[in-house]
Amino acid sequence: MDWSHLSTKLFSVVYYRFFLKHCYLCRQPSSSTLCTWCQPLLDTKDDRCSGCGTKGEFLSLCGKCQSSKRPWQSCLVATDYESTNSHLIRAAKFHNQHHYFRIYSDILAQKICEHYGEHLPTHWATVPSHINRVRERGKCSNDIVYKTLKQSLYHTIELNKPINRLYLKKQIHTAPQHQQTRTRRLAIPSSLFQCPEQIQGHVALIDDVMTTGSTLEACTHSLLKAGASRVDVWVFARTPASL
Numbered sequence: 111m112d113w114s115h116l117s118t119k120l121f122s123v124v125y126y127r128f129f130l131k132h133c134y135l136c137r138q139p140s141s142s143t144l145c146t147w148c149q150p151l152l153d154t155k156d157d158r159c160s161g162c163g164t165k166g167e168f169l170s171l172c173g174k175c176q177s178s179k180r181p182w183q184s185c186l187v188a189t190d191y192e193s194t195n196s197h198l199i200r201a202a203k204f205h206n207q208h209h210y211f212r213i214y215s216d217i218l219a220q221k222i223c224e225h226y227g228e229h230l231p232t233h234w235a236t237v238p239s240h241i242n243r244v245r246e247r248g249k250c251s252n253d254i255v256y257k258t259l260k261q262s263l264y265h266t267i268e269l270n271k272p273i274n275r276l277y278l279k280k281q282i283h284t285a286p287q288h289q290q291t292r293t294r295r296l297a298i299p300s301s302l303f304q305c306p307e308q309i310q311g312h313v314a315l316i317d318d319v320m321t322t323g324s325t326l327e328a329c330t331h332s333l334l335k336a337g338a339s340r341v342d343v344w345v346f347a348r349t350p351a352s353l
C-alpha cells in the first residue's frame with residue numbers, strides 16, 4: 111500500500127468536495143478555484159514557445175530557442191506572470207496565502223493531462239532552495255508548489271502509478287532570483303545544483319515562476335547528468351519576454 115498516494119488522493123477528495131465552494135477571486139459560489147466569470151480574466155491560452163514558454167504565435171519554438179536550444183524537451187505554462195497573477199503568486203509565495211497556488215495548479219494539471227495523456231513523467235523534481243533560505247523563511251515554497259500540483263493532478267486524473275520525487279541540492283546560498291539583476295540571473299553556473307541520486311526515466315521539473323529560465327537550465331543539466339532520459343519543465347507562470 112502506498113500511503114502517500116492514498117493520503118494525497120483522500121486529501122484532494124475532501125478538499126474539493128467540502129472546502130472548495132467559492133471562487134478564489136470574487137467569492138461567488140463555485141465548484142472550482144475560479145468561477146466562470148473570473149476564469150477568462152487569466153489568459154491560459156497555449157500559444158507559446160515550447161522552449162521558453164513565452165507567448166506568441168510560433169509553430170513550436172521562438173527564434174531565440176531555435177538558435178539556442180533549451181536543455182529540456184518541452185515547457186508547460188499555466189499563465190503569464192503579470193497583473194492579477196503576479197499579485198496572487200506573490201501573496202502565495204511571500205505572505206503565506208498558499209491557497210492561491212491552487213488556481214494555477216488546477217490550470218497546469220489540466221494542461222498536463224492534455225499534453226501527456228496517461229504517459230506522465232515518472233519522476234518529479236522542484237527547483238531547490240538552499241537550506242539557509244528554508245531556515246530564514248521557515249518553509250520551502252516549492253515544496254508547497256509540488257504538493258498543491260500533486261493534489262490538483264490527483265483530482266484531475268486517476269493516477270495509477272506513484273510519483274517518484276527527486277530532491278535536487280543547491281550547493282551555495284545565493285540571493286533570491288527576484289532580487290538579482292537580469293545579467294546575474296543569466297550567469298548561473300550549471301554546477302550550482304546537484305542531483306544526489308542516479309535517475310532512469312522521464313523527469314518533470316517544477317517551479318512557480320520562470321523568468322530567464324537560467325535556474326531551470328542549471329537544474330535540467332544536473333538531472334540529465336544524473337541519467338534522466340528526458341526533462342520537461344512545468345511552471346505556474348512565465349514572465350513576459352520584456353521583463
Ligand SMILES: [Zn+2]
Nearest residue numbers: 133136145148
Ligand atoms: Zn469569480
Ligand SMILES: [Zn+2]
Nearest residue numbers: 159162172175
Ligand atoms: Zn522560446
